[in-house]
Amino acid sequence: MKHLINPLVKETQISGIRQFATYVSKFDNVLSLTIGQPDYPTPPSVKESGKSAIDHNKTIYTPNAGLPELCKAACEFVADRYHLTYDPASEVIVTMGASEAIDISFRTILEEGCEVILPAPVYPGYEPIIRLCGATPVYVDTRETNFTLTKEALEAAITEKTRCVVLPYPSNPIGVTLSKETLDDIIDVLKDKDIFVVSDEIYSELVYGEEHQSIATHPVMHEKTIVINGLSKSHSMTGWRIGFAFAPSYLAQEMLKVHQYNVSCATSISQYAAVEALTNARDTPKEMKKSYEERRDFVYKRFLEMGLDVPKPTGAFYLFPSISKFGLSSFDFATKLVEEERVAVIPGSAFSSYGEGHIRISYAYSYDTLVEACDRLERFIKTL
Structure with missing residues (x-):
């Protein structure tokens, strides 16, 4: 067989x-x-919140997009930290880790024959999902530009088949971040093009000596960017599997369909723990x-x-x-x-x-x- x-x-x-x-x-x-x-x-208070959820039988399905209080806390957190504005009722999905957020993002926006630009070297979790969608990863070599995607390299990689650009910054495996100047250059290339951006910001809380810059703060880019984040790295919650996908409502509501048929909802116990992580344990x-x-x-x-x-x-x-x-x-x-x-x-x-x-x-x-x-x-x- x-x-x-x-x-x-x-x-x-x-x-x-x-x-x-x-x-x-x-x-x-x-x-x-x-x-x-x-x-x-x-964090101890986060663990206690998870235990409390079990003790109080909060072990049933939550709304597909996530607990309303968690969606609210997540949107408030990214607004406070990164100046990102999202409606908790329609523009955020609580996922099973950032990995599922990446999966539902690609499965919503990709189709057979289109291309996704990846600055390389890069985290290996993107390519398999891209290929499973019938799309093609297009690697951009960043070794000669301090491992950073440049305006010139991005322009050279774009074709009529380009559907998406992945911005995995701060990056795994190198740890580089994007400066405001570099981000402005990338925005200049993409602002007038019908190309989505998947901005994987899972390490956004671990930036040294400067503030994390998100491409989704730009009004034009906000409407075509999916921001991926989560609590695995920031709050040492890898096994709790809580991620977030932030996107404009027209896009988030389509992604929600994929999420719904994939996992129904993120684990209820972990979601209650995540509320504590983003409120009382946010620092x-x-x-x-x-x-x-x-x-x-x-x-x-x-x-x-x-x-x-x-x-x-x-x-x-x-x-x-x-x-x-x-x-x-x-x-x-x-x-x-x-x-x-x-x-x-x-x-x-x-x-x-x-x-x-x-x-x-x-x-x-x-x-x-x-x-x-x-x-x-x-x-x-x-x-x-």
Whole structure:
């Protein structure tokens, strides 16, 4: 019966991040810097809200778009933090993590034959969904422009088939953000075109030294932009699976259909916990960000001392050093590092072919873990 399976599904590969994490699990005593998951526990008051929801039998379906109080809290949060204006009654959908928000966005706006522009290296979660929609990902190489999508590169990539541009900033795997000037240039290219923007802002609370800029604050772009966000990274709630899709009502109401038939609604217990996260625990990200910035500075300094070429992140919690001078593929480098020093990182090739020659390291781990991992990495490099 295998021949009856959807060929687009059969061609889809498991994420390179997860593949390598599975490989690493075979080894004992590994210091893993692989998964982008905060090492902080979920805030106590948020956990208590989830427990309270269970104790008070708040375990039934919610409205498809989400609890009204959560939709309201989410819209107030992004308005306060990023000057984004959305109607909680019709312009936000509470999703099962940012991943589902990405899924319903693409399935609503894409169709067979259209193209989606992706600045690469890039998070591997976009391409499979794009292809499952019958669309084609178009990668834009950003390696020579400080890993940032430029006006010139965007203009060159647009064709009559372009349906959407993905702006994944702050970025995974590099940690770069978009300056206001760069964002204005991108807006200048797109403002008169019938092209959607999916702005993945899941790391928006983790921006260092500047304010996060969202393309959806621009009046013209607001009407054709879907903003993706969530609580996994900002409030250390990866397992709670709460994401948000913000979009103008004409678009959000179509996305709601896909969401409804996909999951009905996000988990009720998690939604009640999310209300607490966005109200009484709304400043949790500020506390974590200070620690991440300190860790970033430590690891970045160590990498420079090792002679590694690495851009300094201005957001998220990743570093993306070049390992090309060692003459190994990123997969071989990462494999040898695990085998010889029991340190796990992600091969750059997991983030498209444009990530080859790099490795991704998450610094969302304890300071002691980062110190020991850097010591081992330095020792490993000296043998190459």
